[in-house]
Amino acid sequence: MPSLYATLFVSLVSCSALAFLVLMLVLHKGELCPGQTGRIQRQLSTLVSFITLAGLSGFESQQATWLVGLVFASALIGWVLTFKINKLKHKRSLNINLWWLMGMPLLLAATVVLLQHSIGIFSFIACAAAIAHWLMVKAKHRLTSFDKLLPFAGLAAAMCSLVAVCIYLVLNQTLLEQADTVKHFVVMSSLLLLATLLWLFPQLKKTAPPAPLLLAVAFISFISSLKLQALHV
Structure with missing residues (x-):
């Protein structure tokens, strides 16, 4: 079983990178007023x-030096951009392309991680979508279509994740003989x-999703992604 720090590294890098892509899609393609753009950019912090x-986590788990370096480079650039945007007035924002300076090393690191843990990609997508949705609601966005799209995208990713893991376990019968594997699968699913x-739930009630609920969804999804890695996949 991988160490806690190793699983945290994989999940944090993957989910952060995918959530970043969702938010950048919103910033590039969403019909946002200057105030919304500024608020969403501030949530990137x-x-x-x-x-x-x-x-x-990567440093503690002794991941490849260059891989950890990419993640720290992304974090450093991100903190610089966060400092710069917090110095601006409330409705002002940075040039969107500047955030790609933070995103590129992160996405490169995430690509390597996802290639090594491809079985978990759907789980990471579900978690990332939940994180992005939470941050958008915190930013008081007005793109109501995303309030409908992201939950169903998360549902599709969750179902694909369960199917992928089931297929993997069927193809690796020796894993099913281990009690811990079955336990982790039950908890994860x-x-x-x-x-x-x-x-x-908010979709069924036809109400706006509250930020605390989405935080809970993101946290539970994240824990699920950690349990997925404990399956020795």
């Missing part, structure tokens, strides 16, 4: 915190389904 934690149901 939360991702910078996650990236920093990823770098520290239960958490992922719980997160998805919570995420869809």
Whole structure:
């Protein structure tokens, strides 16, 4: 079983990178007023915190030096951009392309990590979508279509994740003979389904999703991704 720091590194890098892509898609393609753009950019500082934690986890788990270096480079650039945007007036924002300076080393590191843990990509997508949705709601966005799109994207990713893991376990029968594997699979799938149901609840009630609920969804999805790695996949 991989160490806690190693699993944290994989999940934090992957989920942060994918959430970054979602937010950049919103910033580039969403019909945002200057105030919304500024608020969403300020939420990227939360991702910078996650990236920093990823770098520290990578250092503790003795990941490849160049890989940890990419993550720390992304975090450093992110903190610089966070400082710059916090110096601006409330409705002002940075040039969107500047955030790609933070994103490129992170995305490169995430590509390497995802290639090594490809079985978990759908789980990471679900978690990243939840994180991005949480940050958008915190930023008081007005893109109501994303309030509908992201939960269903998360549902699709969660279902694909469960199917992929089931296929993997069927193809590796020796894993099914281990009690710990079955235990981790049950916990992982239960958490992922719980997160998805919570995420869809506002849709069923036809209400706006509250930020605390989305934080819970993101956290539960993240724990599920950690449990997935404990399956020796």
